Amino acid sequence: xxxxxxxxATYASQIFWLLIIFGLIYFVIGKGMLPKxxxxxxxxxxxxxxxxxxxxxxxxxxxxxxxxxxxxxEEARAAALKATQDAxxxxxxxxxxxVKSADAELAAKAAxxxxxxxxxxxxxxxxxxxxxxxxxxxxxxxxxxITVDKADAAGAVKAALAA
Amino acid sequence: xxxxxxxxxxxxxxxxxxxxxxxxxIAGHNVAFTNSAMWMAITLAAMLIFMIGxxxxxxVPGRWQAAVESFTGFISSMMxxxxxxxxxxxxxxxxxxxxxxxxxxxxGMMPVGVVGVHPFTVTSHLTVTGVLAVISFAIVLIxxxxxxxxxxxxxxxxxxxxxxMIPLIFLIELFSFLIRPFSxxxxxxVAMTAGHILMKVLAGFVINGINAGALTVAIVSIPSFILxxxxxxxxxxxxxxxxxxxxxxxxxxxxxxxxLH
Numbered sequence: 001x002x003x004x005x006x007x008x009a010t011y012a013s014q015i016f017w018l019l020i021i022f023g024l025i026y027f028v029i030g031k032g033m034l035p036k037x038x039x040x041x042x043x044x045x046x047x048x049x050x051x052x053x054x055x056x057x058x059x060x061x062x063x064x065x066x067x068x069x070x071x072x073x074e075e076a077r078a079a080a081l082k083a084t085q086d087a088x089x090x091x092x093x094x095x096x097x098x099v100k101s102a103d104a105e106l107a108a109k110a111a112x113x114x115x116x117x118x119x120x121x122x123x124x125x126x127x128x129x130x131x132x133x134x135x136x137x138x139x140x141x142x143x144x145x146i147t148v149d150k151a152d153a154a155g156a157v158k159a160a161l162a163a
Numbered sequence: 164x165x166x167x168x169x170x171x172x173x174x175x176x177x178x179x180x181x182x183x184x185x186x187x188x189i190a191g192h193n194v195a196f197t198n199s200a201m202w203m204a205i206t207l208a209a210m211l212i213f214m215i216g217x218x219x220x221x222x223v224p225g226r227w228q229a230a231v232e233s234f235t236g237f238i239s240s241m242m243x244x245x246x247x248x249x250x251x252x253x254x255x256x257x258x259x260x261x262x263x264x265x266x267x268x269x270x271g272m273m274p275v276g277v278v279g280v281h282p283f284t285v286t287s288h289l290t291v292t293g294v295l296a297v298i299s300f301a302i303v304l305i306x307x308x309x310x311x312x313x314x315x316x317x318x319x320x321x322x323x324x325x326x327x328m329i330p331l332i333f334l335i336e337l338f339s340f341l342i343r344p345f346s347x348x349x350x351x352x353v354a355m356t357a358g359h360i361l362m363k364v365l366a367g368f369v370i371n372g373i374n375a376g377a378l379t380v381a382i383v384s385i386p387s388f389i390l391x392x393x394x395x396x397x398x399x400x401x402x403x404x405x406x407x408x409x410x411x412x413x414x415x416x417x418x419x420x421x422x423l424h
Contacts, residue, residue, distance in 0.1 A: 002177040003356065010179045012192030012198070014290040017200035021207050022295070024251050030255030033214050038254075040220045042382050047222065159272055 296348030
């Protein structure tokens with residue numbers, strides 16, 4: 001086995017070169033390059049973590065914006081509803097008022113017309129009484145030749161009409 | 164070549180041959196640049212290429228960057244689950260260890276033999292795995308005594324041990340603790356060596372069977388070749404598992420040192 005048979009002759013050379021090569025590997029690669037590669041990996045991990053956090057924050061902000069948007073929409077909707085209701089009730093009140101005033105006007109007109117009608121009726125009645133008294137005067141004069149006083153005739157007509 | 168002599172030596176792959184600098188020496192010890200050192204350098208180069216491909220540092224990673232990041236993420240998550248937030252300090256070491264062993268294992272499996280280069284598995288050498296295990300163990304000791312002082316010895320007395328059992332338990336736990344570097348180094352060395360020997364033996368069956376005639380091709384070479392495909396896939400799995408086990412055990416031992424119990 002050359003590893004054992006040659007060991008006395010070659011151990012110094014093997015150890016010498018191994019220490020040189022392994023020392024180079026340790027200091028150049030292990031100490032020089034490895035930390036940079038690990039730093040790259042760490043930087044990437046950190047970047048991913050911060051990006052994730054930023055995305056999370058952005059999502060929270062979007063949620064918040066949406067909530068405030070919803071709240072404002074609700075508010076606007078309520079305001080619009082109130083405005084329409086106000087307008088509706090105002091219009092109703094106005095219409096009622098106008099209907100009332102129109103009613104009053106109509107009632108006044110009706111009362112006036114009623115009064116006029118009554119007056120006309122009374123006048124017509126009076127006229128009829130007058131005509132009837134005259135007619136009765138004339139009839140009495142023609143039939144009996146008695147001249148009846150106008151007041152008597154009117155009283156007689158009145159009694160006859162009342163009967 | 165061994166095949167030309169009709170005999171295939173499955174141990175030849177582990178032979179260390181100096182490539183250049185045979186006379187280089189430090190304090191009397193020869194430090195020639197061998198094939199083992201060359202394959203360590205190839206491992207380093209492959210790892211550098213792999214890592215540089217992942218250094219674009221883009222926010223959205225490409226395929227290569229994602230592959231590199233999956234390796235670094237694998238080790239750093241292993242450290243945080245086994246040690247906790249303090250494990251981050253040891254990630255560079257465990258990552259270097261894991262990637263070095265993994266790539267060295269896989270480099271030893273590369274079919275470069277077809278272009279005439281002898282593949283060599285750095286981690287199939289006890290010297291290499293032993294040094295890595297000793298480094299891990301030394302870090303555990305240093306961190307343990309640095310953080311806890313002599314209180315670190317309480318690691319060897321589990322909670323709830325009856326008073327009269329403490330000396331015995333202490334010895335057993337101490338022994339198991341001191342065994343760790345050996346088990347760590349031997350496990351990788353043995354797994355790599357055994358797998359590569361098995362592959363070479365089966366390959367020897369295939370080639371010797373072909374040389375011996377049509378009958379042996381049918382009854383030896385073809386079944387061996389089919390078996391070899393399976394063993395090769397298993398070895399690739401073992402390459403990854405052994406690297407993982409080494410890194411995992413290192414992180415568990417570091418956990419003992421950092422958090423005691």
